[in-house]
Amino acid sequence: MSQRQPQQLVPGMQPAVLTMDSLLRAAEQTVPQGAGEASKFRYRAAYQGVPGAYSEMAACKACPDAEPVPCEQFEVAFQALSQWTTDWAVLPIENSLGGSIHAVYDLLLRYRLHIVGETSIAVNHCLLALPGTKLSDLTRVLSHPQALAQTDTYLRKLGVVKEAVDDTAGAAQMVARQQLQGVGAVASRRAAELYGLDILDEDIQDAKDNVTRFIKLARDPLLSREGEGEATPFKTSIVFSLKEGPGQLFKALSVFALRDIDMTKIESRPMRTNPIVLTKPEGAAQAGKQRFNYLFYIDFVGALSDPVCQNALRHLQESAPFMRVLGSYPMELQLGGLDSNTPFDSINEH
């Protein structure tokens, strides 16, 4: 069994992190960035964060034959995929403790990319600090906002000031690079190894079951054939808006209930282009009240090729002025099948 080669822990050997600026420069070049450079990987998968981020593990799990490409922000990962710098992008969409990652929902609408898979990771957070630091020395702790939320009870008891940064591994990298005394980072075991930090405590999340679900995006949709989804269940993700008036959401959701279609997730987000609407009751001379205007994101069990699902979506369009399918893809049946403590080099075989 061939295994991924252990990554070099030498400073300066880390892969370059993609930023909006570097992508803009690459788009202006006639010769694609990296052309001619030998790589043992055929494909590339963008993720947000730096090496050691949980998203890097998810990218390796979802795209075993791809080189994980670090990106500064979520949008850089969307952009990298859109402009063919990578073949996929793997992004967190929800966590069992912290809930939905709203920024990713909003970007799904802005970019015309397709969800082609999902994966999840059981996240075990560690508290890291410079070698020799004791728990009682810590006054500040840095991490990604989701990771800080997932370890809130623990950090409150410790009585430290919490500071949000772009990603968990980025927090560890900052503590190490800037030699921050008395400052901790909530991050993975791999981040401790990569940046030479001590693990002061582990499994510090508020609940044992701390699972983050990630989506795998591609430029083209996964074309499912009729009958697909019978052996491996498929999931379909859609986004839609509603007409105004009483009972509209109930009507929209009934198209799934009527057909025994299992809805696994619903999320509403303000419609950024038109966030407030004026409602006018039918027959009324004057405008009524103002209300917020929402987009609804739904995941349901079923393949787009299944005639029952197609009928449900046709039915939904009767009450939805806008509807888009975000993707139809094989559903992950075992949540958190990969533990973040799993040695990184054994995640994928090459």
Ligand SMILES: O=C(O)C(=O)C[C@]1(C(=O)O)C=C[C@@H](O)C=C1
């Ligand atoms: O910062 C990281 O390591 C990430 O991969 C991001 C992220 C997230 O956005 O939720 C992923 C998993 C954990 O839930 C915490 C943070």
